Amino acid sequence: MAVNKKKYGVFLYILSLIYGTIILFRNLLFDFNILTSKEFSVPIISIGNITVGGTGKTPHAEYIVRLLKSEFRVATLSRGYKRKSRGYIEVETDSKVIVVGDEPLQIKNNNPDITVSVDENRVYGIKNILSDKGKNIQTIILDDAFQHRYVKPGLSILLIDFNRQLKDDHLLPYGDLREKEKSKIRANIIIITKMPNEIKPIERRILEKDLRLYPFQNLYFTIIKYKNPVIIFHGKTSAINYSFTKNKYDILLITGIANPAELIKHVKKFSLSITHLAFKDHYYFKEKDFNKILNTFNNINNNNKILITTEKDMYRLRDTQLCKLIENIPAFYIPIEIDFLYNDKNRFNKQIVEYVRKNKPISSIYS
Incomplete structure (x- = not known):
């Protein structure tokens, strides 16, 4: 965390105890049905985490979208984190990032053939999606919804960053946990994300042992795959002039993400x-940020220089008139995907697809 734990450790720890008590009480209210979780007639897949910050929710959500959309009519729903609007909004490819949020806009642009919506109230959001009978949605993917217990998903996927194991962390604000590790009991699938490409068999067994999985839970491991950089300002820069396999560049890296360490390692x-x-x-x-970016770029003393950013950051950089300040810079974003280790892709795909097939509404089977 950014807060100085040496200086404020005791105070933060006390706040963590108070926060933990509140979260425990809230979860008990749901466990004893004092607060109720709404079930829906369509299969609901929830993707979320316990740790604050980037565990790779969006690339995993997009993977499941691509897996399902050839067979089913798919919708995604998120709250649209940090958007400057409220209520239910259906995302279009040309929606403003400030209205719908960067991650939903990314999902829609990469999958324009599906329904992407935002609503801070997931129950109302799902009702709005299902009310459009013309779309006849057959499954809904909830992004960042592990703590949103007002909806009861049929399949809950919990993501854990390999570099930030739950057993080594603490509750907010002393640590980065939204709730205690034992909350993983609500997950049907647990995915360890951002794995190294190779780990020794004994290291995998240690990971599995530390997680203390329940018999009904399935464990998978994924890696991040970085794709080729893509031009941000088309018509201003020609991709033909740049090779990322033959040449090296002085790079201005712009990030507005939780943990850029793996990206930096790749860009090197x-x-x-x-x-x-x-x-x-x-x-x-x-x-002031665009001016800082421009000045910093101009001060790099080499003609062989470029700007690199993430796909998520690209939408926030590009979706404003201020981007004209940097549109003449050779600027690229790096898309990412996930892949499965240990030949587990087919096993994961089968579990997801079979869940949706078995729980698809009867009315849509014949449509």
Whole structure:
């Protein structure tokens, strides 16, 4: 965490105890049906985490979208974190990022053939999606919904960052946990994300032992795959002039994500040097930030230089008139995907597809 634990450790720990008591009480209210979880007639898949910050929810959600959309009519629903609007909104490819949020806009642009919506109230959001009979949605993927217990998903997927194991962490604000590790009992599937490409068999067994899985839970391991950089400002820069396999560049790296460490490691593969401007997660860039980006880029003393950012950051950089300040910079974003280790992709795909097939509404089977 950014807070100085040496200086404020005792105070933060006391706050964590208070926070933990509140979360425990809330979960008990749901466990004893004092607060109720709504079930729906369509199969609901929830993707979420216990740890604050990036565990890879969006690329995992997009993977499941691509897996299902050829056979089923798919919708995704999230709260649209950090958007400057409220209520139910259906996302279009040309929606404003400030209205719908960066992650829903990314999902829609990468999957324009599905329904993508935002609503801070997931129950109302699902009701709105299902009320459109013309779409006849057959399954809904909830993004970042592990703590949203007002909806009862049929399949709950919990993501855990390999680099931030639950057993080594503490509750907020002393640590980064939204709730205690034992809350993983609500998950049907647990995925350890951001794995190294290779780990020794004994290391895998240690991971499995530390998780203390329940018999009904399935465990998977995924890695992040970085794709080729993509031009941000089309018509301003020609991709033909740049090769990321043959050449190296002085790079201005712009990030507004929770943990850029793995991205930095990847970018080093085609960099002579990296100048990193780091912003808060989901940060909305202001005029002073664009000026800082431009000045920093111009001060890199090499003609063989480029700007690199993430796909999520790209939408927030591009979706404002201020982007004209940097549109003449050779700027690229790096898309990411996930892949499964240990030949588990087919096993995971089968579990997801069979769940939706078995629970698809009867009325849609014949449509």
